[in-house]
Amino acid sequence: MTMQSTLDFLPLRLPETVQRLRSEVRAFIQSEITAGSFDPDLPETDWQVHKAFARKVAARGWIGMTWPRQYGGQERSFLERFVVNEEMLVANAPNFVYFTADRQSGPTLIKYASERIKSELLPKIIAGEACFCIGMSEPDSGSDLFAAKCKATRAAGGWRINGSKIWTTNAHNADYMIGLFRTSPPSADNRRHGLTSFLVDMHAPGITCNLIDQMSGIRDFNEVVFDDVFIPDDQLIGEVDGAWKQATTELAYERSGPERFLETFTALRSMVALAGTAPDARLAEATGRLVAELHALRRMSVSVAGMLQAGREPVAEAAIVKDLGTIWEQELPQRVRDATAFMPFDADGYERFERNLHFMLRIAPKLTIQGGTTEILRGVIARGLGLR
Numbered sequence: 001m002t003m004q005s006t007l008d009f010l011p012l013r014l015p016e017t018v019q020r021l022r023s024e025v026r027a028f029i030q031s032e033i034t035a036g037s038f039d040p041d042l043p044e045t046d047w048q049v050h051k052a053f054a055r056k057v058a059a060r061g062w063i064g065m066t067w068p069r070q071y072g073g074q075e076r077s078f079l080e081r082f083v084v085n086e087e088m089l090v091a092n093a094p095n096f097v098y099f100t101a102d103r104q105s106g107p108t109l110i111k112y113a114s115e116r117i118k119s120e121l122l123p124k125i126i127a128g129e130a131c132f133c134i135g136m137s138e139p140d141s142g143s144d145l146f147a148a149k150c151k152a153t154r155a156a157g158g159w160r161i162n163g164s165k166i167w168t169t170n171a172h173n174a175d176y177m178i179g180l181f182r183t184s185p186p187s188a189d190n191r192r193h194g195l196t197s198f199l200v201d202m203h204a205p206g207i208t209c210n211l212i213d214q215m216s217g218i219r220d221f222n223e224v225v226f227d228d229v230f231i232p233d234d235q236l237i238g239e240v241d242g243a244w245k246q247a248t249t250e251l252a253y254e255r256s257g258p259e260r261f262l263e264t265f266t267a268l269r270s271m272v273a274l275a276g277t278a279p280d281a282r283l284a285e286a287t288g289r290l291v292a293e294l295h296a297l298r299r300m301s302v303s304v305a306g307m308l309q310a311g312r313e314p315v316a317e318a319a320i321v322k323d324l325g326t327i328w329e330q331e332l333p334q335r336v337r338d339a340t341a342f343m344p345f346d347a348d349g350y351e352r353f354e355r356n357l358h359f360m361l362r363i364a365p366k367l368t369i370q371g372g373t374t375e376i377l378r379g380v381i382a383r384g385l386g387l388r
C-alpha cells in the first residue's frame, strides 16, 4: 500500500472586496445587537427571533448569494459567502431559518431538482422564508448511511414514505426536508445502491416530529415519523436508487466551513473580554495559543473555500478541517475554564461569562458527532491519501 500526496491546502488571501463585505456584515450585526434583536452570549431559542432575523439578512442579499441569477441569486463567490457566514457565527447570530438551506439544501436543489421545484423554492429560501432540515440518520443507520431502511414505495403519481428518521435538527420548525429513502434493496455488487433522495414538504399529512431532550437543555432535534406520506413525482432529487452518487460534493460543503470550529467561539471571546487589557500570565499564554491555533484552522478553511470556488472537490481537505476544527471547538470551553480558574468570581461580567461557559461545556460532546464522526472523517482522509 502506498500513500499518495494528494492533499492540497492552497494558500489564499481574502481579496479586498471580500474584506469590505465583512465590514458591512459586522456593522449590520452590531446594529442588530445594539437594537436588542439578539444576545451574542446566549443561545437564541425563540423561533420568532430566528424568523425575523432571516428576513433582515435576506433583505441584505446574504442568503443564497452564490446561486444563479435566474432563481434570485447573485452569483457572488464562495469567499464572499464565507465571510458572511463567518461573521454570523462569531456573533452567535440567530441563523437557524436559513443556515441549512443556504449551505447545502439549496445547492443540492440547484444541481438535482426539477425546474418547478427550483423556480418555486429557491426564491423562497433567498427571501428567508423557507427552512430546511436534513433527513439522513435513522435509529440503526448513522455513520453507515447506506443501511437506511425508511422506505419510499411507488404510488400513483409519486411515492409513499413509511418509517422514521432521527436526530433531525430543527425538523419541528422546518418547511422542507431533503431526505434519503430506501427505494430498492442493495444490489449484489453495490451495497450503496437502492437509496433515493426526495424533497419532503414537512407540512404534509402523516409526518410527526418528536422532540428529543439534550443535555444542554436545548431541544432542537427530533425523531421524525412518516406514516404513508405522499411525495409527488417531481419532488425526486436526482436519480432513483442512485443517491450515493450525489453525496460527495455536498459533504465537502458541509464539512469545511467556519461552523466547524466556531460553535463554542463565544467562550474565547467572552474570556478575552473578561480579562480586559491586563490579563495575568496564565490567561495571556492561553489566549495566544488558542488564537494561533484558530488562525491556522481558519486559513485551512479559507483554502477549502477557495478550492470550491475554483470548481475543485477537496473532499479529504474538508474532512481534515472538520476533524481538527471540531476537536478544537470541543476542547475550547474546558481550556477556557482552566485558563480562568483564578479569575475572581466577583469580576465585572463574570456571571455572564460563566453562564455562557456552562452552556458551551454542555454542547461540546456533540461537536465531533454531528455531520459525520471523527472516526468516519479519518476514513475519508485515509481514502483521500490512497490508504484504503
Ligand SMILES: Cc1cc2nc3c(=O)[nH]c(=O)nc-3n(C[C@H](O)[C@H](O)[C@H](O)COP(=O)(O)OP(=O)(O)OC[C@H]3O[C@@H](n4cnc5c(N)ncnc54)[C@H](O)[C@@H]3O)c2cc1C
Residues within 6 Å of the ligand: 133, 134, 135, 136, 137, 138, 139, 140, 141, 142, 143, 144, 166, 167, 168, 169, 170, 221, 366, 369, 370, 371, 372, 373, 374, 375, 376, 379
Ligand atoms: C447535534 C447533532 C445534530 C444532528 N443533526 C442531524 C441532522 O440534522 N440530520 C441527520 O440526518 N443526522 C443528524 N445527526 C446525526 C449524526 O449525523 C449521527 O449521529 C452521526 O452520523 C453518527 O451516527 P450514529 O449516531 O448512528 O452513531 P454510530 O454510527 O452508531 O457510531 C457510534 C460510534 O462508532 C464509530 N463508528 C461507526 N462506524 C465506524 C467505522 N466504520 N469506523 C470507525 N468507527 C466507526 C463512530 O465514530 C461512533 O464513535 C445529528 C447528530 C448530532 C449529535
